[in-house]
Amino acid sequence: MGPTKGKLTRELMAMRISQELFDGAVVNLGIGIPTLVSSYIPEGMTIIFHTQNGALGFGPVVTADEVAEKADVDLINAGGQYITPLPGMCFFHHADSFGMIRGGHIDLTVLGALQVSEKGDLANWLFPARGVGNIGGGMDLAVGAKKVIAAMEHVTKNGELRILKECNYPLTAKECVDLIVTDIAVIEVTREGLVLREHAPGWTAEEVQALTEPRLIIPPDLKEISF
Amino acid sequence: MGPTKGKLTRELMAMRISQELFDGAVVNLGIGIPTLVSSYIPEGMTIIFHTQNGALGFGPVVTADEVAEKADVDLINAGGQYITPLPGMCFFHHADSFGMIRGGHIDLTVLGALQVSEKGDLANWLFPARGVGNIGGGMDLAVGAKKVIAAMEHVTKNGELRILKECNYPLTAKECVDLIVTDIAVIEVTREGLVLREHAPGWTAEEVQALTEPRLIIPPDLKEISF
Amino acid sequence: MVNKVVGSFEEAVADVFDGATIMFGNFAGPGGFPINLCRALRHKGVKNLTIIGNTAGGIGLTTDFDDQAILFENRQVKKVIASFPFSISPSRPSPCEKQVLAGEVELEIVPQGTLAERIRAAGYGIGAFYTPTGVGTVVEKGKEKRVINGREMLLEYALPADFAFIRAFKADKLGNLVYRGTQRNFNPIMATAARITIAEVDEIVEAGEIDPEAIVTPGIFVNRIVKVTKQEDFPRHLERSFWVKTA
Amino acid sequence: MVNKVVGSFEEAVADVFDGATIMFGNFAGPGGFPINLCRALRHKGVKNLTIIGNTAGGIGLTTDFDDQAILFENRQVKKVIASFPFSISPSRPSPCEKQVLAGEVELEIVPQGTLAERIRAAGYGIGAFYTPTGVGTVVEKGKEKRVINGREMLLEYALPADFAFIRAFKADKLGNLVYRGTQRNFNPIMATAARITIAEVDEIVEAGEIDPEAIVTPGIFVNRIVKVTKQEDFPRHLERSFWVKTA
Numbered sequence: 001m002g003p004t005k006g007k008l009t010r011e012l013m014a015m016r017i018s019q020e021l022f023d024g025a026v027v028n029l030g031i032g033i034p035t036l037v038s039s040y041i042p043e044g045m046t047i048i049f050h051t052q053n054g055a056l057g058f059g060p061v062v063t064a065d066e067v068a069e070k071a072d073v074d075l076i077n078a079g080g081q082y083i084t085p086l087p088g089m090c091f092f093h094h095a096d097s098f099g100m101i102r103g104g105h106i107d108l109t110v111l112g113a114l115q116v117s118e119k120g121d122l123a124n125w126l127f128p129a130r131g132v133g134n135i136g137g138g139m140d141l142a143v144g145a146k147k148v149i150a151a152m153e154h155v156t157k158n159g160e161l162r163i164l165k166e167c168n169y170p171l172t173a174k175e176c177v178d179l180i181v182t183d184i185a186v187i188e189v190t191r192e193g194l195v196l197r198e199h200a201p202g203w204t205a206e207e208v209q210a211l212t213e214p215r216l217i218i219p220p221d222l223k224e225i226s227f
Numbered sequence: 228m229g230p231t232k233g234k235l236t237r238e239l240m241a242m243r244i245s246q247e248l249f250d251g252a253v254v255n256l257g258i259g260i261p262t263l264v265s266s267y268i269p270e271g272m273t274i275i276f277h278t279q280n281g282a283l284g285f286g287p288v289v290t291a292d293e294v295a296e297k298a299d300v301d302l303i304n305a306g307g308q309y310i311t312p313l314p315g316m317c318f319f320h321h322a323d324s325f326g327m328i329r330g331g332h333i334d335l336t337v338l339g340a341l342q343v344s345e346k347g348d349l350a351n352w353l354f355p356a357r358g359v360g361n362i363g364g365g366m367d368l369a370v371g372a373k374k375v376i377a378a379m380e381h382v383t384k385n386g387e388l389r390i391l392k393e394c395n396y397p398l399t400a401k402e403c404v405d406l407i408v409t410d411i412a413v414i415e416v417t418r419e420g421l422v423l424r425e426h427a428p429g430w431t432a433e434e435v436q437a438l439t440e441p442r443l444i445i446p447p448d449l450k451e452i453s454f
Numbered sequence: 455m456v457n458k459v460v461g462s463f464e465e466a467v468a469d470v471f472d473g474a475t476i477m478f479g480n481f482a483g484p485g486g487f488p489i490n491l492c493r494a495l496r497h498k499g500v501k502n503l504t505i506i507g508n509t510a511g512g513i514g515l516t517t518d519f520d521d522q523a524i525l526f527e528n529r530q531v532k533k534v535i536a537s538f539p540f541s542i543s544p545s546r547p548s549p550c551e552k553q554v555l556a557g558e559v560e561l562e563i564v565p566q567g568t569l570a571e572r573i574r575a576a577g578y579g580i581g582a583f584y585t586p587t588g589v590g591t592v593v594e595k596g597k598e599k600r601v602i603n604g605r606e607m608l609l610e611y612a613l614p615a616d617f618a619f620i621r622a623f624k625a626d627k628l629g630n631l632v633y634r635g636t637q638r639n640f641n642p643i644m645a646t647a648a649r650i651t652i653a654e655v656d657e658i659v660e661a662g663e664i665d666p667e668a669i670v671t672p673g674i675f676v677n678r679i680v681k682v683t684k685q686e687d688f689p690r691h692l693e694r695s696f697w698v699k700t701a
Numbered sequence: 702m703v704n705k706v707v708g709s710f711e712e713a714v715a716d717v718f719d720g721a722t723i724m725f726g727n728f729a730g731p732g733g734f735p736i737n738l739c740r741a742l743r744h745k746g747v748k749n750l751t752i753i754g755n756t757a758g759g760i761g762l763t764t765d766f767d768d769q770a771i772l773f774e775n776r777q778v779k780k781v782i783a784s785f786p787f788s789i790s791p792s793r794p795s796p797c798e799k800q801v802l803a804g805e806v807e808l809e810i811v812p813q814g815t816l817a818e819r820i821r822a823a824g825y826g827i828g829a830f831y832t833p834t835g836v837g838t839v840v841e842k843g844k845e846k847r848v849i850n851g852r853e854m855l856l857e858y859a860l861p862a863d864f865a866f867i868r869a870f871k872a873d874k875l876g877n878l879v880y881r882g883t884q885r886n887f888n889p890i891m892a893t894a895a896r897i898t899i900a901e902v903d904e905i906v907e908a909g910e911i912d913p914e915a916i917v918t919p920g921i922f923v924n925r926i927v928k929v930t931k932q933e934d935f936p937r938h939l940e941r942s943f944w945v946k947t948a
Contacts, residue, residue, distance in 0.1 A: 024456035026674045046455035048628075048674060052813060053728040053883050056672050057628065057661075071936035073732035073764075074870075074882035075943060080729035080762045082936070085943045087662025088628040090669035091882055093889040093917070094755075095821040098814030102579030102834065103646060105674055121837070127791075132798060134785040140814035140834045144579055174837035251703035253921045273702035275875070275921060279566060280481040281638050283919050284875065284908075298689035300485035300517075301623075301635035302696060307482035307515050309689070312696045314909025315875040317916035318635055320642040320670070321508075322574040325567030329587065329826030330893060332921055348590070354544075359551060361538040367567035367587045371826055401590035571827070580818070581831035581849030602828030602858070611849070632914060662946050667879060668915035699909050 005202050007153075007183035008225070015040045015227050016198075017110055017149055017181050025107040026050055028141055031079040033151040034110035035061070050106055051077040052137040054097045057089035078137060098137070101144040109145035111138060113152040113180070115167040118214035120177040120189035122150055123169035133170075142173035154182035155211050163187070163194070163212045184208055186225060193217050198225040232430050234380075234410035235452070242267045242454050243425075244337055244376055244408050252334040253277055255368055258306040260378040261337035262288070277333055278304040279364040281324045284316035305364060325364070328371040336372035338365060340379040340407075342394040345441035347404035347416035349377055350396035360397075369400035381409035382438050390414070390421070391440045411435055413452060420444050425452040458629045459658060460678045463494035466652050470617055472500050473532075477573065477648055478507040479620040479641035482538070484519040484688050486637035488654040490680070491619040496524045504533040506573070506615055508566060508640060512548030514541040517688060523549045531559055535613065537566040565593060568610050570643060576614035577646025577675075585610055618648035622671065625655045626664050629673030635696050638670065645675040652678040656685075705876045706905060707925045710741035713899050717864055719747050720779075724820065724895055725754040726867040726888035729785075731766040731935050733884035735901040737927070738866040743771045751780040753820070753862055755813060755887060759795030761788040764935060770796050778806055782860065784813040812840060815857050817890060823861035824893025824922075832857055865895035869918065872902045873911050876920030882943050885917065892922040899925040903932075 008016070014036035021027065021041060028050045029035050038060065041047050048057050053076065062070045062082035071082040100106060115123040122142050126133030142148055155161055163180065180187040185208045186198035196216040199208050205218045235243065241263035248254065248268060255277045256262050265287065268274050275284050280303065289297045289309035298309040327333060342350040349369050353360030369375055382388055390407065407414040412435045413425035423443040426435050432445045460466045470476065476495070480487040503525065510531075511522030525531050526549035534550060539561060541548045553559040564572070565587045575583055584607035588594055598609040620641040623634040631653055633641060645651045653676050707713045717723065723742070727734040750772065757778075758769030772778050773796035781797060786808060788795045800806040811819070812834045822830055831854035835841055845856040867888040870881040878900060880888060892898045900923050 050674075051883070054885050055883050056674060067936060072882065072941065072943075073730060073935040073937045074884040076728070076730055076732060076883050078729065085666070085945045087660070087945045088626055088630060088666075088673070089943070089945075090630055090666045090672050091880070091885055092672065093885045094813070094817035094887045095890045098817050099574070099578030099646065100672075100674065102814055102832065103577050104579060105646070130791050132787050132802065134787050134789075135810050135812050135840070136785045137813040139812040139838060139840065143833045143836070144814075171838045173834075277921075278636070280636050282636050283921060294689060299635065299694065299696075300483060300688040300690045301637040303481070303483055303485060303636050305482065312698045312913070314698045314907070315873055315877060315913075315920070316696070316698075317877055317913045317919050318633070318638055319919065320638045321566070321570035321640045322643045325570050326821075326825030326893065327919070327921065329567055329585065330824050331826060332893070357544050359540050359555065361540050361542075362563050362565050362593070363538045364566040366565040366591060366593065370586045370589070371567075398591045400587075571825075575830070578818075579833065581833070581852065581854045583822070583830040584828035586826065586828070605828065607828045634914070662944075665912075665915065665944050667881070667917075667943070668912065670914075696914070697909075697912050 005207065006200065008200055011036060013151060013181055013183060016186065016225055017151060018042065020108060020149060021045060021047055026105065028106050028109040028145065030111040032112040034112060035079060037110055050100065052097050052101065053078050054092050054094060055089060057086055059084035059086035098140050101140045104144060104146055106145040108147045109141045110149045110151055111141060113150035115162050115164055115169050116150045116177050116180050117167045118165050118194055120175045121167050122172045122177050123167040124172045126170045128169060138172050142176040147178045148176050149179045149181060150177045151181050154184045161211060161213050163214065165214050195219055196222060198223045200225055232434065233427065235427055238263060240378060240408055240410060243413065243452055244378060245269065247335060247376060248272060248274055253332065255333050255336040255372065257338040259339040261339060262306060264337055277327065279324050279328065280305050281319050281321060282316060284313055286311035286313035325367050328367045331371060331373055333372040335374045336368045337376045337378055338368060340377035342389050342391055342396050343377045343404050343407050344394045345392050345421055347402045348394050349399045349404050350394040351399045353397045355396060365399050369403040374405045375403050376406045376408060377404045378408050381411045388438060388440050422446055423449060425450045427452055458676060458679050459627065460680050463490045463680055464497065466678050466680045467491060467494045467498055470495060470498060470500050473502045474500065474617060475504040475506065475615040477615040477618040477644040478505060478522060479639060479644050480507050480509055480521065481639040482513065483515055483517055484686065486621050486639045486641060487521055488619040488621040489520055489686065490682060491652060491654050492522060492524065493520055496528050501530050502532040503530050505531055506535045506613065508537050510534045510536045510539040510550035512541060512550060513538065514543045514546045526550050526553055533560040535562045535564060537564055537569045539563060570640060572610055572613035573640065573647045574643045575612035577643060580612060582609050582611045584608065615648040616650065618644040618651040620645055620651060620653050622653050622655045624657045624659060624664060625653055625679045626659050626661045628661045629676030629679060630664055630669045631671035631676060632664055632668060633670055642671045645671045650677045651675055654680055654682055656682055705923060705926050706874065707927050710737045710927055711744065713925050713927045714738060714741045714745055717742060717745060717747050720749045721747065721864060722751040722753065722862040724862040724865040724891040725752060725769055726886060726891050727754050727756055727768065728886040729760065730762055730764055731933065733868050733886045733888060734768055735866040735868040736767055736933065737929060738899060738901050739769060739771065740767055743775050748777050749779040750777050752778055753782045753860065755784050757781045757783045757786040757797035759788060759797060760785065761790045761793045773797050773800055780807040782809045782811060784811055784816045786810060817887060819857055819860035820894045821890045822859035824890060827859060829856055829858045831855065862895040863897065865891040865898040867892055867898060867900050869900050869902045871904045871906060871911060872900055872926045873906050873908045875908045876923030876926060877911055877916045878918035878923060879911055879915060880917055889918045892918045897924045898922055901927050901929060903929055
């Protein structure tokens with residue numbers, strides 16, 4: 001490898017993920033990078049946000065300086081952030097909320113990831129170093145949403161690979177991820193294997209492959225990530 | 228047997244059944260004799276009526292001459308009768324409604340019966356002569372309600388017995404009936420067998436036994452039905 | 455934003471195909487039944503339908519109305535899945551009853567609570583569940599049975615459909631629905647269980663005009679909304695709320 | 702009519718016994734959590750409790766409040782059944798986390814949707830159900846698995862409790878409840894699943910003062926109602942409705 005390549009910031013990753021949205025899509029965003037996606041909804045597009053704690057169709061997160069004016073303890077998202085009301089939103093209990101998820105009524109979920117396997121297995125709930133972890137709603141979302149996007153840095157801070165032949169962290173769900181968006185690549189999970197769709201500006205397919213354990217399929221229309 | 232004994236009218240049967248009500252009871256009444264029970268709620272007692280098509284806490288049935296003024300197509304009971312609103316009533320869908328039933332949240336149901344067995348098996352959904360029948364919500368009520376009262380004439384119009392060692396009509400549920408109220412007797416279903424609690428005025432235990440296939444246990448405190 | 459409002463009932467059912475499975479919200483009368491969608495389906499004439507609902511129409515109540523019976527009269531039904539498929543009066547058998555007894559239509563009869571729960575299971579991604587209802591009856595025939603917590607229970611499977619035809623009171627333009635009294639019946643759960651849900655409503659309002667705490671069916675379950683233009687001649691009092699305030 | 706209104710939180714929890722199983726409505730913050738019932742339970746001091754809820758308290762959000770963590774601090778908990786039992790921050794472990802890691806408290810961790818569905822199943826008389834959630838993960842350990850409709854699913858059992866401690870917005874005197882926004886969370890389903898359900902509410906009104914179409918928890922599920930007299934210092938805007946009307 002040559003000199004250190006530029007990587008996408010978390011905001012740019014969220015921007016790239018926002019290109020997967022479509023008008024009227026029902027979307028559930030996990031905590032972390034996924035939450036940022038709500039800031040990049042394409043102009044004129046209506047997205048119906050779902051939060052597993054029982055709301056649909058709400059508005060943006062309350063920002064730090066709006067808390068005094070707008071925060072309400074009874075209007076939060078799954079990350080515990082205060083959210084805002086929007087005309088046409090509605091509320092429901094947890095069994096109904098996860099019925100929506102498990103029943104395939106969420107078009108798209110974006111989940112943070114620790115590892116993703118060649119077959120689309122997702123590990124995102126437990127750091128083995130900590131010994132314990134929170135399952136939360138991730139297993140249901142990974143199994144139930146029509147499309148699952150895994151968002152993560154391509155390698156760990158220590159340079160360990162995260163896209164692996166087999167995950168060695170405990171799984172969240174098997175064969176659930178449809179698209180992996182990292183700070184250097186966009187990779188589609190297909191029956192034939194992982195297809196490198198896009199790479200970050202300045203990166204080559206070989207350089208992405210070097211940081212990816214399974215063999216990447218390089219299609220003729222491989223593109224640079226653009227915004 | 229001596230001369231034809233007097234039998235309770237349907238209204239008197241309903242009056243007797245109403246003695247099983249208690250303050251605050253959640254009650255579901257089947258079609259026929261059971262429906263009449265709602266006319267005999269003891270003074271000062273609050274009964275919360277449940278109907279399986281999704282309402283709780285409603286008021287009396289709309290009478291024939293009130294239809295023009297009070298009937299509303301969106302306010303009916305399980306028998307298709309128009310009912311009236313009451314402060315504190317509420318509405319819900321069928322899955323929630325049968326969740327209440329199956330989950331044991333109905334204190335008492337009164338169901339019409341064709342046959343009841345010694346063990347409390349209930350048959351009330353299919354006349355073999357017709358060949359087909361409607362299951363409806365009866366199986367769920369028989370299985371789910373905390374207390375099940377079967378209401379019927381003690382014998383058929385042709386004099387065939389209805390309280391049998393084994394039902395020969397298709398069952399609604401096994402071992403579900405707690406109390407049988409007929410036009411000549413009140414019989415409790417216990418582990419030891421059928422206990423004759425009360426007989427109609429003028430009837431003897433022997434005369435009731437003669438119209439009942441299984442052996443009746445006659446307790447020392449056997450009473451006459453009173454109102 | 456995707457427009458869910460459709461101009462006519464004919465247009466709303468245009469893609470229903472021969473052999474489709476269709477759920478109908480209904481209970482024991484015209485309230486909560488999508489009568490205009492049902493008529494449009496008869497007019498369309500598609501055949502070999504499987505219909506799911508509490509009744510199969512023509513149960514013989516005093517209020518006569520166009521329910522699923524018209525589909526049997528038009529020979530459009532191949533199979534019925536229902537809890538109360540026959541007339542309440544043996545002397546006035548419904549078209550369904552005649553065709554079932556003649557072996558022309560297949561019937562699966564299901565206890566009402568099990569029917570509701572199977573529909574919900576389909577909508578909510580539950581594959582199957584164990585229920586005590588039906589144990590020891592004809593319903594248990596061919597079904598797995600197991601003892602759970604000391605109680606015998608039957609295994610019942612999720613019941614999905616291609617289309618749900620439902621009836622509601624008001625919709626907003628996002629498809630959020632509210633119902634009126636016992637009109638709810640099977641409608642909210644059927645809305646979750648079909649690939650395409652079509653709602654027949656009295657009124658269509660802007661998003662935000664319905665109290666968010668009172669919305670029963672979230673709009674994500676509803677694909678098409680059609681407004682009823684001509685009210686039927688039923689005992690209906692739209693001006694009256696069921697809210698009997700004490701205050 | 703039976704009076705469900707109880708004068709104090711202490712009185713409301715008076716019959717909670719050593720070894721009881723208690724559900725707590727909650728999600729990721731003080732909204733929708735019965736804080737006063739929880740405090741009364743700590744005060745009562747009963748031991749060997751099994752507690753069920755989305756979290757087990759002390760998850761480390763910026764808003765600090767008295768949640769189930771106080772029961773761990775007081776050594777009242779024997780077992781936890783939760784989906785999100787640990788702190789969000791490894792450097793600030795919750796009392797639950799410390800006691801689980803020390804082997805002092807038993808933990809059953811359950812995916813959130815499965816937890817919700819198991820609670821509903823208990824309330825609604827469903828013995829068990831098959832769900833695809835958890836297949837191929839630690840969750841499937843010791844569970845029956847079967848393929849339904851081409852998909853692997855796990856058998857999950859109903860989860861009942863002795864008591865449900867829930868939070869709602871308004872109650873009427875019959876026990877009918879409405880909630881406020883995301884306050885609902887697990888509260889309505891827990892209300893169905895316990896032998897005794899106790900609701901902590903902001904306001905108690907007469908029957909008929911709540912729109913019957915908007916009631917979420919029918920009163921038959923609620924045994925006791927207690928009114929909150931002192932509002933907590935959370936960002937709460939009771940005067941504001943979430944109803945953003947467009948009209």
